[in-house]
Amino acid sequence: MGSSSLVRVLVYLIMPAISSQKPYRVGRSKTGLGLFATKPIKKGTRIVRYFGPILDSRIPAHDEIENKYLFELNGRWTIDGSVRKNLARYINHSCRPNAESDVRPRERKVFIRAIRNIEPGDEINYDYGTDYFKAYLKPIGCKCDSCEKKRKKLRAEARAERAKVKAGTERKAKKAGAKSASKAAKKKKLNGHAVAKPNGRARA
Numbered sequence: 001m002g003s004s005s006l007v008r009v010l011v012y013l014i015m016p017a018i019s020s021q022k023p024y025r026v027g028r029s030k031t032g033l034g035l036f037a038t039k040p041i042k043k044g045t046r047i048v049r050y051f052g053p054i055l056d057s058r059i060p061a062h063d064e065i066e067n068k069y070l071f072e073l074n075g076r077w078t079i080d081g082s083v084r085k086n087l088a089r090y091i092n093h094s095c096r097p098n099a100e101s102d103v104r105p106r107e108r109k110v111f112i113r114a115i116r117n118i119e120p121g122d123e124i125n126y127d128y129g130t131d132y133f134k135a136y137l138k139p140i141g142c143k144c145d146s147c148e149k150k151r152k153k154l155r156a157e158a159r160a161e162r163a164k165v166k167a168g169t170e171r172k173a174k175k176a177g178a179k180s181a182s183k184a185a186k187k188k189k190l191n192g193h194a195v196a197k198p199n200g201r202a203r204a
């Protein structure tokens with residue numbers, strides 16, 4: 001066993017003790033990983049801090065850093081949340097979230113705070129904002145529950161509309177079919193012959 005995997009095993013053994021104090025855990029979500037409540041979280045509670053190195057846009061080396069965990073505090077300061085310890089980076093976006101980011105530019109801090117009562121097992125999410133949405137989510141389609149529900153509703157409506165159109169077409173076809181059948185029957189009667197039904201019984 002290498003020393004790094006030993007560390008990983010130790011972290012794994014220690015983690016439950018640490019994470020049991022926190023009201024959340026990292027888990028599988030629809031889009032990869034997410035942060036899930038393990039305890040009831042009351043509306044208004046600070047859940048977790050979004051943290052990482054503070055980048056100064058006036059420093060060219062800082063300004064060049066690019067990853068999807070950058071959290072802009074204002075025109076100058078940005079938090080680079082890509083560090084592993086920042087568990088808040090696992091929180092996914094939602095268009096109808098149960099938490100929000102409480103941004104404090106002067107303190108250069110961001111907290112994620114519950115805006116609804118959150119139950120154990122619920123995924124925690126907040127709205128990443130329009131800039132992120134346009135850059136990262138719109139091109140691939142937002143996978144949040146709210147957008148999935150909207151899409152599902154639209155699909156169901158489209159399905160219902162297609163069924164309606166199809167039923168209408170079938171009704172028309174049946175009517176047309178019945179008309180031509182009665183016409184044919186009349187013609188045959190005019191011919192003076194009996195019309196044979198599929199079961200073979202003759203009709204006068």
Ligand SMILES: [Zn+2]
Nearest residue numbers: 095142144147
């Ligand atoms: Zn969405």
